[in-house]
Amino acid sequence: MGNWLSGWSSDGSSGYSSGWSSGGSSGVPSGPAHKPEESTQANLQPNEKCLKQIGVTSVPSHKLEEYIQANLKPCEESLKQIDQEVDVICCLLLIKEFPVTRVAKGGSYGRETVLRGCSDGTLVLFMGDFQKFQDQKKYQDKLLDLIEQLLKSQERYKKSVKRGDTLIVQVSKPGQNILLQLLPAFDPLTNHRPPLQAAYLDLKKSMDAVRASPGEFSDCFTTLQWQFFKKYPRKLKDLILLVKHWYQQCQEKWKIPPPQPLLYALELLTVYAWEQGCQAEDFDMAQGVRTVLQLISQQTKLCVYWTVNYNFEDETIRNNLLYQLNSPRPVILDPTDPTNNVGKDAEFWQLLAEEAQDWLRSRSLNVSPAPYWEVLPMPLFITPSHLLDKFISDFLQPNKVFLKQIKEAVNIICSFLKEKCFQNSGTKVLKIIKGGSTAKGTALKQGSDADIVLFLSSLESYDSLQDKRCWFVQEIKEQLEAYKQALEVEVEFEKSKWKAPRVLSFTLKSKSLDESVEFDVLPACDTLGQLRSDSTSRTSRTKAYKKLIELYTSQDIPKGGEFSVCFTELQRNFIETRPTKLKGLIRLVKHWYKQYERKMKPKASLPPKYALELLTVYAWEHGSGTDDFETAEGFRTVLDLVIKYRQLCIFWTVNYNFEEEYIRMFLLTQIQKKRPVILDPADPTGDVGGGDRWCWHLLAEEAKEWLSSPCFQVGEKNPVQPWKVPVVQTPGSCGAQIYPTVGGVY
Template identity: 80%
Template sequence: MGNWLTGWSSEGPSGYSSGWSSGGSSGVPSGPAHKREESIQANRPPSEKCLKQTGVFSVTPQKLEEYIQAYLKPNEESLKQIDQAVDAISELLLCSEIPVMKVAKGGSYGRETVLRGCSDGTLVLFMDCFQQFQDQKKYQVELLDTIEQWLKSYEKYKKSVNRGHALVVQVSVPGQSILLQLLPAFNPLRFSENPSSCVYRDLKQSMDRVGASPGEFSGCFTTLQQQFFKKYPRRLKDLILLVKHWYEQYQEKLPPQPLLYALELLTVYAWEQGCQAEEFNMAQGIRAVLQLISQPTNLCVYWTVNYNFEDKTVQNILLYQLNSPRPVILDPTDPTNNVGKDVRLLTEEALTWLNSSSLNNELPAPYWDVLPVPFFNTPSHLLDKFIDDFLQPNKAFLGQIKRAVDMICSFLKNNCFRYSDTKVLKTIKGGSTAKGTALKQGSDADIIVFLSSLDSYNSLKTKRHLFVQEIREQLEACKQKHEWEVNFEMSKWKTPRVLSFTLKSKTLDESVEFDVLPAYNALGQLQSDSTPRPKAYKELIELYASQDIKGGEFSICFTELQRNFIETRTTKLKSLIRLIKHWYKQYERKMKQKASLPPKYALELLTVYAWEQGSGTDDFDTAEGFRTVLDLVIKYRQLCIFWTINYNFEEEHMRKFLLTQIQKKRPVILDPAEPTGDVGGGDRWCWHLLAEEAKEWLSSPCFQVGKKGLVQPWKVPVVQTPGSCGVQIYPTVRGVTQLESIQLWSENSGRSF
């Protein structure tokens, strides 16, 4: 260590001005600086003290933004004065005989999440004499004694320096106080901005040598913490202030646990996974954070921005943490530091505010849909568990949907048209719940109602908006009698095709979102073992050829076939579909530009195709299936996919139509229930955005095996031909077959079968 510890003068340089005023010795804590000081509370304005007593729980969602700005966010001028005072202390230490080579600002102060009044901060002093992590543990106490004596040698600092198990300096200006903990530390980054794997290997080895506790050296990575938080928008940090303020209102009831950093990270995670917009609804954000806090036994949050699974030592640290009892919230700069262990202490209080009448004053009260585990960072061997834990609906959810559907179907059959000549021929449950691919989050249901007055495709096109209006009017008239709450979603179309509404009832645990669609019963009474009526397709194709109709416009008439195509598949394939849909929804939420993405149904069909062509077994590797679907998305410009399960090339009119369909610009993905529906759509949708996202995901731990091994996709052809489906080659005029003409066209257009 050298003789500098005993050789420095007890007198500081004369005339040195710190640029800040002392707040006195009273009220300075002896432990970590995260409690509000009683003297600061006593000096608050009466209006603010009143709000402190009533708490944030009385604030309505519409007033949260105003509350933050008025009572939680520090005054900018006060912060500037605090900065000057902290910079003065830093300069004093850098110019002293104490070998401080660099200073970093940490805690709430360094992360720019300081609450108005009294807040915490850390001044990390990177010591030139520390050559390894264990030096910090060996000499820290001696250094703290030295630094304390040095600061107290200045008259202006004598009353503001307090030493318990930490060395704290109170930095105070009018309206704001920072309890600044001084921490001598080893600098593992030295001259690098980003840590290499060897830094974390050294960290683990040093911890083992000296028996350090997890996170004991996390202060060494304060610079990385600053970088981590610096990139996030100011509004997200305002949400963090709200979360921290809520926590402080319960702090007196709880053991003095250092949970502030954990809550900050959890708020960042909620925003990243559920929003990513710089402008967002503050109430939705706080609900999302409270939702996460209320499920601590599932909570496992971490980032791979500074460390990842590539290095074997770091991989073992991560896997140990991920397999530890939850909650787990890993410091994004130190993989040994689980800061979230005590989040479970807040569960009851989080549920109290989440379910309060002030915050939960809407039906339904919207919040960001965030899972308690990050999907991107889930290792390949844990994907099945991820699906089971977070995507697979439970029996309660499925029972909820069934009750809601039964209520609406009964209403449609028995009440809606009883004074009309129109009869309900049948109702069909559609969408993901009918197919068995529903996600756990969000209660939605589709009901297709086949009406006698809709006796053709044309009648459906011209009259369906009238029946949408009729069903709405009958629901409004009937809701009081049935003790329902029905909130309708306004349609942007003058002649809407669907009635969207939210249903709440005493028999339902939560509200359920419905789409009710009137339809023409083109298939008649479809038997489970029968094929569709050829007449239904012939009429559809003739109408499609004669009028300006978009492909797939009448797909609701074929809902039964769409449902049966997916519903009969193996359970694990439907689980893979859930995973793909979750991936799609995550990207949809984080999109920064408004664009029209391909329909989710296209991704469902792509997943079925990948499994049929690449596996076909009931027990397959989920990571391989996931990788294969992303691989097909990346190759979207080549895709030409169809099925002949409900229609085929046997009849002349259908053969000609299908050959025309598969010559369209790719991607081509034909709806197996309805041949005019090309859900690939060529240039209709922004496949390139999904492809870019898929490429980014190839670096995900989902596809890493071992040190550098990668999960490989199944070998799946990107193009189907009539011949691959067993279709005969029919002769045509001039000696050229239809199949040959398609192949010639493909060669000329740069596409190959």
């Protein structure tokens, strides 16, 4: 690390080290943090002095923010003075005889990710005489000579301007140096506005014409880079400082200069981690660091890109993007230049991955549990169709350790509920049913959650459940709060947005778990009794449904599904018995849903994930029905059904059907509601399609965009075809003999 900036002294009097590359977007590596002035050291508190004396990998996780403030963030007053000095330089270049139309600030300085001490920056000078990218390549050196002469004619810049392969101006203030690289450039944005397709098409043609290297014209898009970073919160930029500082310490250890774009790549990777896994302005710094380190550890799978400035709509740009995204890993594309993969050089990434694993295993970060954000090293969108099964197994399928730990956490809570929670009351626990994705076998690898449904003797009917469940939720919370010391667990309760909550949500942490587990505990009444396949059980189920429908219709409950918790066992069995590969497809669809939910702004009310699970089962039942099928075809079919949401009418008759007249009349009413209609196979009142209740149109728009994904391409020009699946079910299609009524449809 040190050799990059060792040619400069704090007063700018020493020579220039010529290891810099052109290109503000590439992110010239920052130098070592200069030691603060003695007066600054004297003002530090004892704890701050201690933090400054240790390497970042030894800093306790709860002290990371303090470490950033004490060691990494520049003095604001020094930065203000540097800003003023840079503005003077800009004015000098704008008012003289040079055809500079505007100046853009780039590098760490422009991105506001400057480390204390010595850091990099760029001033991109957009030249009015440049009419195309080729002009920049042709005339840049001549202009740099003229600019150097101009600056050296000013007394204040005689010693601070250095010219090697590039032109560097050193701007120094107490405790802070910025080495500004000056770059005359073509301005492709003058006549173009987002989506900037014309500018990027010109870029591709020009690069082909002059055989330019990938990213050679990245500086032309410095304004877009500034806009890209400007919107992110200060705390994220503090996390970037921490990652960059760690990277510098790695450089010192290696004693060899790494590829220069790597620093910018790490900044982008940190942004990606935060966008995909957090998006909160205030977050736990240790979680952020762990997430970035986890991604670096998976460098052979890294593929990161953005579509804020370019996308897959234009064929030429799409082909270039797909070429880049199919390059050897790691791939980290500059969000402002689709030709610029700043993640190249596998050798250094391997070194960095080893350093990342060492820090993750260190005592400072390796606390139990050690949470990190849910972020995959590559997006689903660019996964080829033939690799979808591998994507599921690599990134979505939980491993045995994960499942074992979930089981242990569930057992802790179940034992407490059975043996401790109601021991001093007349209430008995009749049975406990484990529900949710974990019980169904469709849990995702990241994001541990478990549902526990508690059937209580004091809840004898739907009415009593409606009246008393809020009290039981509060009672369970109080008992768990009292007993958690004996259980040796840490419990964090989630604040409910409802005045009368139906569920107790909390996060469980314990010494036996590597990560926390999110729980939902739901009181329920035992309306079904012991589930069996004989006629007695079917009769009991029919009675339960009749009572449910009577209550639903008499109280005019518009949303339905009010008491679906009582049918959790049926919901679980409906999914649990399905083939393993279908459960993998459900995981894939859930991951797709969660990715869209995370990026969606402004937030809106999307359909429940359960609706997508049922839609996936329906697509498989009517389109394949085999244990082995093409995952891409199944995925494509589900998205096709989402796109056709206005037509959907889907139901099952495995637990209820049209045989009993009272239930039949209710079902006929349900399936004539505004579409989409997707009836819960365990609860006839639960329409998870919901008509206009949820924003299906947003999900449909996302599904349409995904039709251009490599997920649905076989070769270059062979799109994956969806299964032929009907969008509407009728009683007749299920074998029911329904005759038209006097008034109309049936």
